[in-house]
Amino acid sequence: MTINDADTLDIVFENFLCNTSVFKDRNVLRHDYVPTKLPHREAQIRFLGMIIAPLLKAARCSNVFIYGKPGTGKTAVIKYVLKRLTEKASELGAAVQVGYVNCRLAGTQYRVLTRLCEILHTKIPFTGLAQGEVFDRFRNVLEKQEVLFVAVLDEIDEFVKNRGDDLLYELTRVNESLKNSKISLVGISNDLSFKNLLDPRVLSCLGEEEVVFRPYNASELQDILWGRADLAFHDNVLSKSAVSLCAALAAAEHGDARRALDLLRVAGEVTERAESQTITERHVRMAEERIEHDRTLQTLTNLTKHSKFVLYSVYLLGKAKVHSAITGDIYEVYAELCREIGAPSLTQRRVSGLINELDTMGLLNARLVSRGRYGRTKKISLAIPRTPVREVYSRDDHLCMLQHFTPTCLRAQGANRIRR
Ligand SMILES: Nc1ncnc2c1ncn2[C@@H]1O[C@H](COP(=O)(O)OP(=O)(O)O)[C@@H](O)[C@H]1O
Numbered sequence: 001m002t003i004n005d006a007d008t009l010d011i012v013f014e015n016f017l018c019n020t021s022v023f024k025d026r027n028v029l030r031h032d033y034v035p036t037k038l039p040h041r042e043a044q045i046r047f048l049g050m051i052i053a054p055l056l057k058a059a060r061c062s063n064v065f066i067y068g069k070p071g072t073g074k075t076a077v078i079k080y081v082l083k084r085l086t087e088k089a090s091e092l093g094a095a096v097q098v099g100y101v102n103c104r105l106a107g108t109q110y111r112v113l114t115r116l117c118e119i120l121h122t123k124i125p126f127t128g129l130a131q132g133e134v135f136d137r138f139r140n141v142l143e144k145q146e147v148l149f150v151a152v153l154d155e156i157d158e159f160v161k162n163r164g165d166d167l168l169y170e171l172t173r174v175n176e177s178l179k180n181s182k183i184s185l186v187g188i189s190n191d192l193s194f195k196n197l198l199d200p201r202v203l204s205c206l207g208e209e210e211v212v213f214r215p216y217n218a219s220e221l222q223d224i225l226w227g228r229a230d231l232a233f234h235d236n237v238l239s240k241s242a243v244s245l246c247a248a249l250a251a252a253e254h255g256d257a258r259r260a261l262d263l264l265r266v267a268g269e270v271t272e273r274a275e276s277q278t279i280t281e282r283h284v285r286m287a288e289e290r291i292e293h294d295r296t297l298q299t300l301t302n303l304t305k306h307s308k309f310v311l312y313s314v315y316l317l318g319k320a321k322v323h324s325a326i327t328g329d330i331y332e333v334y335a336e337l338c339r340e341i342g343a344p345s346l347t348q349r350r351v352s353g354l355i356n357e358l359d360t361m362g363l364l365n366a367r368l369v370s371r372g373r374y375g376r377t378k379k380i381s382l383a384i385p386r387t388p389v390r391e392v393y394s395r396d397d398h399l400c401m402l403q404h405f406t407p408t409c410l411r412a413q414g415a416n417r418i419r420r
């Protein structure tokens, strides 16, 4: 490292540390920040408050099922309500305990139960116990503590889809064997159709009460953004038009407050990096592009091996100026690519299925075109820019070896044949 490098970094760090021109407190825009005010959720907060209020008078409260699209404030609202409940209960000396588990993150029934036990101050080994045993311990410790326990099971939809609803069934029945304690369940789902997956007995028990969180509209999202912006940014940094644009873009995408806040945060970062003083619409547009780019990278990285190969084949076709190919062309390139890597190839039928999947995911464009009396054929092209494909696959374990590879079918003559 030269002295110069050190100086450059010193300047960057110093600028970063001293730069107070845009953010006052960027943590306020993080996903896990729970705001003290939740505009446009007053009705849901009041309703939940009424449902849980009996706990303060030593009575069990009803189970609740909360649902709404992602980013509609379900997690923020329940955390806010539970915090207020805990404060009030300790003020009154009521024996109330609350526990929050994100089931998607916990991943398995075992870990959800372990989490619930931890909340009740009981440690369970990571592995080694039978699930029934863990459940018995949970029931025993709950009974011993003589409390009214509210267990919130967030993102329960993904969990039930992957793991079934046995645990929910057990939890809805646990009160039958408790004398000194009671449990109330709050299930939260991003997906309404999830109800169809539940055993009717579980559904009727969990859904004693239901609360719906509908998507926010653009004007509601603006209020949410302004509420946060005052804490996050210095005065006069944020332009009205930037907030309107963040809100409009997020409203178009199922009224997702998380999306709106992400746009605002990234727009702030873009502004800071550009050493500008005001967050404008242009910065929001740049933020949108960056988020979109990151999202594409994420999707490309997570594809399964053969989907990656298929997508890369379309990329190679594009590189040889074949901008809309038919399945047969793609298959030809794909098969050669598999041979080069030494991986067994799938059948053309399977590859055709993968193309359809990639089309549904918005990574490929497949449109049917008529060929007159020869019937119809599918023309396939990349639906995303080429840069993220190149970027991700130059880092991919298999595809990185193909950087200078041109399939024979795409060398001069072959490509002419395919281009037709
Ligand atoms: N009414 C609101 N007021 C302020 N912030 C909100 C509101 N609704 C949602 N948010 C914020 O938007 C983000 C997403 O909300 P979240 O509760 O996680 O949504 P969900 O759980 O429905 O997916 C969080 O950062 C949250 O704090």
Ligand SMILES: [Mg+2]
Pocket: 074, 075, 076, 154, 155
């Ligand atoms: Mg949530």
